[in-house]
Amino acid sequence: MLGHSFKIYNASAGSGKTHTLTKEYLKTILSPNHSFSQILAVTFTNKAVNEMKERILKSLYEFSTTRSDDKASIMFNDLCGELGIDRETLRQKARTTLKLILHNYGFFDISTIDKFNHRLIRTFARDLKIAQNFEVVLDTDLLLFEAVDNLLEKVGQDKILTQVLIEFALSKIDEDKSWDISFDLCKIGKLLFNETNFGHLDYLGEKKINDFIALREIIQGKIKKHKRDLIANANESLSMIQENGLTHGDFKSGYFPKFMTKIANGDFNLDFSAGWKQHFDTGPLYIKSCPEHIKSIIDGLHPRFSVIFTNIRETYNQALFLANIHQNLVPLTVLNAIQEEVKSLQEERSQLSISEFNTLISNEIKNQPAPFIYERLGEKYRYYLIDEFQDTSELQWSNLVPLVGNALESEDDQGGKGSLFLVGDAKQAIYRWRGGNAEQFLDLVSGNTNPFVIQPEIHNLPSNYRSHETVIKFNNDFFTATSPLLNNQPYKELFEQGNQQKTNTKKGGYVQIAFLEDEEGQDLDLLYCEEVLSTIDKVRAQGFSFNDISILVRDNKHGYILADYLTENKIPVISPDSLLVANDRKVRFLIDLLHFSSQPDDMEAGYNILYYLVGEHNNEHSLIGSNLHNLGDFLVKEYDFRLSDFKNMSVYDGLELAIKKFDLIKDSDAYITFLLDVVLEVEQKEGNGIVTFLSYWDRKKNKHSIAAPNNLDAVKIMSIHKSKGLEFPIVIFPYANSNIYKEIDPKLWLAVDQDQYNGFKEVLINKKKEVIDYNENAAMAYEEEQHMLELDAFNILYVALTRAERALFIISLKDTKAIKSSRKTHYSDVFIDYLKNKQLWSDTETIYSFGSLENTAPLSKNGSIEKSVPYQYTNKENPSFKIMTNAGMLWGTAQEEAILQGNLIHYILGLIKVREDVDSVFGDLERKGMVANKAIPTLKKKIMAVITDDALKQFFSKGSIVMNEQEIITENGEMLRPDRLVISNNSATIIDYKTGKRSNTHEKQLNTYAQVLERMGYIIENKIIVYINKDVIIEYI
Structure with a gap:
């Protein structure tokens, strides 16, 4: 039996929300006459969508393979009891359902609300009078x-x-x-x-x-x-x-x-x-x-x-x-x-901003008893699951109400009604700035509002399955004790009454609150960084790995400061800053090239280009100074790179040319690849041109980051908002002294008398302290906003402090002035108030600890093993077309392949001057797509057989002048091109590579080269023909 059709679950941090959602979903689809295609599950992020899908599929697979004598999971046994069926029946149902989902995956509807709205709008684009391909x-x-x-x-x-x-x-x-x-x-x-x-x-x-x-x-x-x-x-x-x-x-x-x-x-x-x-x-x-x-x-x-x-x-x-x-x-x-x-x-x-989705739907369903865009969907969906309801905006919820209400209040052909399963936690509502409304969830739970005829059944998930005992008890105690600091009664009750989580079987745990001394003239950033580094050392000494540790910050700029400091101190870090494409040295070099090519008088860009190219040189300053004003000539001479060619190409082609000429990618490079993707997107949407791209880049460079693998052994630095829904063995929360009431350019809408304000019933004003003196209405609006700021600040603090599994380190500031004040305006005031409330505070103490830091069973996983994907040049100068020759067609496929391979080996040897060049040459060929990865071992073996041969290896060593395929023009204007000349002290060795059978013309050709070089004043020391077939045969002439 499905039970009550409208359920609301209060799910505090770590309380098994995803488990509960998965169970409710499975309970619905495994019930008689319920199809998975009739369920719409909506959550907040793509990550949550993928996690929920994965859990459902894994559970169904586990159920379908559970035999009667196997030890079944708790969820399996629970569902048997709640559905009133035996184990074998559940196993068969799970097997059938899993097969149906996999064969009809498009109907497996778990998505974000934005994606659902997007699909809805695109489906009804014609009715909504918008372009269908928007x-x-x-x-x-x-x-x-x-x-x-x-x-x-x-x-x-x-x-x-x-x-x-x-x-x-x-x-x-x-x-x-x-x-x-x-x-x-x-x-x-x-x-x-x-x-x-x-x-x-x-x-x-x-x-x-x-x-x-x-x-x-x-x-x-x-x-x-x-x-x-x-x-x-x-x-x-x-x-x-x-x-x-x-x-x-x-x-x-x-x-x-x-x-x-x-x-x-x-x-x-x-x-x-x-x-x-x-x-x-x-x-x-x-x-x-x-x-x-x-x-x-x-x-x-x-x-x-x-x-x-x-x-x-x-x-x-x-x-x-x-x-x-x-x-x-x-x-x-x-x-x-x-x-x-x-x-x-x-x-x-033909564009539509994502922020318009909700408004567009709202405008269509407004004042319609049966909104046409829901008519077909109302028949399709009967069961709804809404996750993270506290982050759902008022408009999103009001748009869903007609759809959900139709399912709850009407019956299908079998007389069955639909259901709504809603999960949220007002204490974790931290997205007010994008429409999230904690009050909406509070009103539903308290019964103050209900858009449906059916009354909800309220459930609380009582236990915390994430954290260890000490961490759970600390958070229970901390938020209960500090809740009186909230000046709105419902908000106060939210933390006072709704924050008593039961512990689990994980014993131990550790919490530490550290206060930095705020002395005049001190660099607070440096103090925070030093304390974080000290904390990392302390945690590492207990056997934890770097990837066990996460640092949470409220302000991204603090994350950048910490990332720089920790990197300087040899701590591996993954942070928004470290993943920012614009911060990569090679990317900055390419952007400077674009700037300089469009503005040759941009000396800053010119300096940056030279600094990158000669930065490792001992005489970098003199080299930069001597080449800054003739940079174009320097690039041509040293790198065969012409700014005129670069400028006349599309941005994408120009950057590819620069990558090749400056050898920027040895194997693979995520940052440069991402940059090229951005360039391609800008060229497709906004047009070609360096100026167009640079204008875009200057505005958006700080918003492009690469994605990092999950299991790298590095300390993670992220914002508290990004950490929501995640958990980490060790959490460090520095800069825990945010101003509770801080806002950036806040505004207020205030109602006014239309008769006195030319028919305007409301006005927009800047929110500042003086507003409380304007009038009673303004004072009420101001105080309401202040109360919301208090809730949002407590919610952010709650999210930060409840991410830790084993240990939580809070690093705050000991502000002596604030300690004496009765007004609590910063997080440090809240921490101090708690310690005073518990009679633990001392003016001389800076460290307060609860529990003990132990690592009896390390949680860290081995760092992920990655295989880099070689970068592939499009190589427009030398397209890698495979041309079939007539001779090859005559001789057949095998002969054609032999000829082609001989030519390729000849070409590769022409790129190698000394033995040490082999790896870089093959890497370059692979990136350009000229040589398939699987062909490299065979080719390299053949090449090494030539250059390591006892008779030839001296000619591939350092110390001589090597000229590969150097053109020589004779007195008669004839052009000759020996494959390899090795010159030492005016003596020359001539080497020519051949494939196929020996021929007298080969010897004659080498003698011609020798005669010309002798007339040029060289002494011919050796004349060598290297036959490269199945075996390598060396012949001295």
């Missing part, structure tokens, strides 16, 4: 950049738009900022691709530029009025002081009259944080020693002063509010125009 745009930054460029090109054509943009540029100059407004427009344009803004932007889309201009004029008018009111209020207070015979000295430190004078003089840079301002209504305005009659006068005026002061504060806050609106108004004014440019580019290229 291209999905994952990276919208480049699209936005082009749209803004196109918009700015229209300056001078559209009068109103031109006026708005010029005024915006001038206002930036007045604020001592760059007049370049493209950055601001790109920044505001990002709102177009952020799902959390879509509802607000839909409303603004109805507004025209003139509506925004009118609103701006209204706001400017209000700001001017507020400034006049401020001055009038200040002047009134100053007049009252003067009329009553008072002086500035009669007031406590002269604060009040000085403040009013400042305002009266038009200085509106005001601050209301001072103590006397905070208690203006109740505090005295004079000192105790003030004469009684003066006290009496001031006391009498104080009520009116209080009214004026309150008016000034409220008016000033309103002016700040209006100025904040005004600051975002011009970019918002042209947002619709930017969106039109984006749409134009997408239509021109």
Whole structure:
């Protein structure tokens, strides 16, 4: 029996979520009258998709091979009990189902929600009025950049738009900022691709530029009025002081009259944080020693002063509010125009950004009782599994509700209903910035919201199967103890009540919190790096491998710093920085070549090119200095590389030429291969040309990384976000002192009175502390955002601290100022608060440990054994076509192959000057595709038989001048080309290679070479013919 049709599982870290999902999936497909093709399982990442598919297939295979007398897995026995069937029946069902899935794999529907939406939109492209062959745009930054460029090109054509943009540029100059407004427009344009803004932007889309201009004029008018009111209020207070015979000295430190004078003089840079301002209504305005009659006068005026002061504060806050609106108004004014440019580019290229998927579907199903795009799918899918629900956006969920609701609330032909199995953990919701909504999951679990008639059955997965006992108990205790620091009650309860995981059979474990001393003048980055290195040494001393260790950072820049430091200290590292294509030396060299070829006066690129080429030379500085201004000649002379040829090729062909000429790839190179893939993609999508590619590369170089193998013996460095869903034996969490409330250019949408704001019902403002003083609505919005920041910070911390299996090392900062403060703004404050709560804190201690670090059974696996794939040149200069000769056709296949092999050996010997060249020559031939990998051993054996022969080996040693196939022009203009000349002290040895039978013409040819060389002044020491057939025969003439 399937049981309840709507289940929600609360799955904390390491609680066996994937196991539970797999079991529920298997339970569904192994039930009577249930087909796997009727199930849609949706998760968050491709990695999770692959893991779930793998587990399901492995389980089915295991079930199908489990005999009645075998010891079955726990899941096998559980399913027998829950489905009410015997072992043999389950075995047969599993076997049949596995066969069906493998033969109908396309119906095995486990995917990410984006992939599901993509397939849905492509299926109904015609109905949705979009191109059926549309291209999905994952990276919208480049699209936005082009749209803004196109918009700015229209300056001078559209009068109103031109006026708005010029005024915006001038206002930036007045604020001592760059007049370049493209950055601001790109920044505001990002709102177009952020799902959390879509509802607000839909409303603004109805507004025209003139509506925004009118609103701006209204706001400017209000700001001017507020400034006049401020001055009038200040002047009134100053007049009252003067009329009553008072002086500035009669007031406590002269604060009040000085403040009013400042305002009266038009200085509106005001601050209301001072103590006397905070208690203006109740505090005295004079000192105790003030004469009684003066006290009496001031006391009498104080009520009116209080009214004026309150008016000034409220008016000033309103002016700040209006100025904040005004600051975002011009970019918002042209947002619709930017969106039109984006749409134009997408239509021109048949593109659709992935961020539009949810909106496109939402717009189609809105207000439709039976959305047509779901009609066919509703018949296909009856059972739904949704993983990582806490990261599902509101729009994604609202789009799925009609589809799922149809399955839950209707019956099929057999009278059966569909089901929904939903898994999530609000404590691991760390993707709010891309639409994820923890509150959505909390509301479903608590029963506050439910879009279906059927009530959910709530389950909690109680145990942690990932970590060892000490790690689990520490996290249970830590998050429960620190939960009161959250100022939102539901968020507080989430960590207070929902964080008590049971332990498993893994005993032991270790947790350490280290605090660095924050002393003035110290390099904190260096301190963190040194502590991380010390921790790695400590872990290694216990027998752990490098690949047991993962370093988690919240900010990628910290990952780069750590990677550089650890690499310098001989620690093998895999990090986003180490895998970045743009950071590879050879890639940088190729990019510099592109820069220099397009701009020959780019001395920086020229210097970088020379530094790469001669960087290992003892006289590198003199070589660079002497060749920097004639770099082109240097490249031709030393490498036979002509910048003119390079520049006239496509970027792809040019780079391949450079790779060949500079011998950049000895065997294989993932970075260069990736670069060429990027070049090819850019040329196909954006056109050829060095400038086009470099423009793309400058904007996107930091987003291209190669994928690293999983089992390399190296320390992994990754962001906390990337670590979600993963587990590691040892986790090091440095820089554990993030600001809980830190944001980058945060914005707020605030509701306003339409009658006062030209029909606008909401405005966009910058989020800053002053917002709480604007009005009650603004204060509530600000506090709600702050509470969300607290939850997000705790969630990120929860993810970081729950990745460890055996040991967790936290490296934070001992901020003495923050220790004394009651406000907790950084992670270090949270750790210190916990230690104080447990009465463990000491001002003199810097290390706090729990449990013991032991390695009784190493978890590390052997590093993966890799076989590099040789790079293949396309070799356009010498295409590797196989040409069938007439002679070969006459003699037949065997003779043809013999002739071809003889020619190839002849060619290879022409590339070899000394014996040490053999390996590099064969490597080069393999990369160029001229020699198949399987043919190399035979060819190399034949070549070595020639150059190691006792009679010839002296002529393949270092110390002589060797000229292979050197052309000689005689007095009669005849051109001769001996295969090999070896010259030493004016004596010459001539070597010629031949295949086939001996002939008198061979001897005659060698004598001709000798006569010409003698006339050139050389003494002929040896004349040698080498016959290369099945055996090698050497003949001296």
